[in-house]
Amino acid sequence: MNAARRPAIRRYTGVLAAAAAGIATLALVACGGGGGTQVDDTSVSQGDWTWALPLSMPLPKVPVNNPMSKAKVALGRFLFYDRRLSGNGQQSCGDCHLQSLAFTDGRATAIGSTGESHPRNAQGLANVAWNATLTWANPALTDLEQQMLVPLFGTSPVEMGLTNANLPTVLQRLRDEPRYPAMFAAAFPGEADPWTVGNIVRAIASFQRSLVSIDSRYDRWERGAATLTAAELRGLNLFNSERAECFHCHVGFNFNDQVVHAGTTQPRTPFHNTGLYNVDGLGAYPGDNLGLITMTAVASDMGKFRAPSLRNVAVTAPYAHDGSVATLEDVLDNYAAGGRFIAAGQPHAGDGRLNPYKSDLIPVIQLNAQDKADIVAFLRTLTDEAFLSNPDHANPFDSAASAP
Known part of the structure; x- marks a missing residue:
């Protein structure tokens, strides 16, 4: 990229006020999450929140019933890291989303508050505000407020473990925190009783939208403020070439192919089968991780999952929807081979290269060892x-100085 295309940083003060189509107000326990939002670019609500973004990065889409504010983000940060929000008081959102690992957890699959294993790998939260869908394979979960009800109240598997029965106890725990009354009042001014699940979800979603990652060495190189090595530049060129094919699914400022922003009217939400499995020779994936087919019941959706953003990918191992790929080098090997072959006698044995539902974007790719090393260097x-x-994203309970 030449200097003329390297973006500057721009600042947006206030929030785009979206015209919401069919957004339901977040309920207490019935928990009807908001639906998709539509944005009216001519309507801007001034507030105290500032987005500092490069010119190449559009404003995120923010629901009309949850505008950004500093007070809401501050409260959401505390709630995100507060273990008292789980049913048994043993786990916070931050226990599965560690800042040092780009808000993943370093495990193959996540573990809930009761010790139950999740079938899926914990996804990173960097730039999550721009994701068109928010889980590995559910096209219906399109905003953070809606998605958050799944880890809070889900029962299969149990994550945070909230139920109708323990909710009053959980809310009382939060009421007993001396810092929270003032924080809830500031985040939701004018509400007689702001202690609701809806407000908890809105605050945490606001904090998650604040998790913006735009200062990697690659970003600085785009701005003309850093250099890339010869190997990294070769890797970048390969990444964006038809030879390596990477850019088809990992494109644009967020390095993924499901992006939504304030100006989006019809977001694209593709899902992909990358040939990781073929357990029966007919295309099947392991029973607890079938992919998009679980939601659509369409046979060709077997094994289809969302392509994650590659931002901070070097610290988010292991990889794939089930954490079954250990390293970036292994990821490149699988893609170069056109899928993964698992020998007989191993769990989920089969030849993913021959999966009939595998994406056309996963052919055999002629990459030598140097090519793969260069792509990894770029990543x-x-x-x-x-x-x-x-520090604005860190656990506030780790520092007494963070008290409001």
Whole structure:
């Protein structure tokens, strides 16, 4: 990219007020999450929140019933890291989303508050505000407020473990925190009783939208403020070439192919079968991780999952929807081979290269060892060290100085 295309940083003060089509107000326990939002670009609500973004990065879409504010983000940060929000008081959102790992957990699959294993790998939260869908394979979960009800109240598997029965106890725990009354009042001014699940969800969603990662060495190189090595530049060129095919699913400022922003009217939400499995020779994936087919019942959706963003990918191992790919080098090997072959006698044995539902974007790719090393070198430039250590994103309970 030449200097003329390298973006500057721009600042947006206030929030785009979206015209919401069919957004339901977040309920207490019935928990009807908001639906998709539509944005009226001519309507801007001034507030105290500032987006500082490069010119190449559009404003995120923010629901009309949950505008950004500093007070809401501050409260959401505390709630995100508060273990008292789980049914048994043993786990917070932050226990499965560690800042140092770009808000993943380093495990193959997540473990809930009761010790139950999740079938899926915990996804990163960097730039999550721009994701068109928010789980590995559910096209219906399109906003953070809606999605958050799943880990809070889900029963299969149990994550945070909230139920109708324990909810009053959980809310009382939060009421007993001396810092929270003033924080809830500031985040939701004018409400006689702001202690609701809806407000908890709105606050945490606001904090999650604040998790913006735009200062990797690659970003600085785009701005003309850093250099890339010869290997990294070769990797970048390969990444964006038809030879390596990476850019088809990992494109644009967020390095994924499901992006929504304030100006989006018809978001694209593709899902992909990458040939990881073929357990019966007919295309099947392991029973607890069938992919999009679970939601659609369409046979060709077997094994289809969302392509994650590659921002900070070097610190988010292991990879794939089930954490079954250990390293970036292994990821490249699987893609170069056109899918993964698992020998007989191993769990989920089969030849994913022959999966009949595999995406056409996963052919055999002629990459030698140097090519793969160069692509991995480029991917490591996407690590945003400032994001991984930003005190505004850190656990506030770890520092007495963070008290409001």
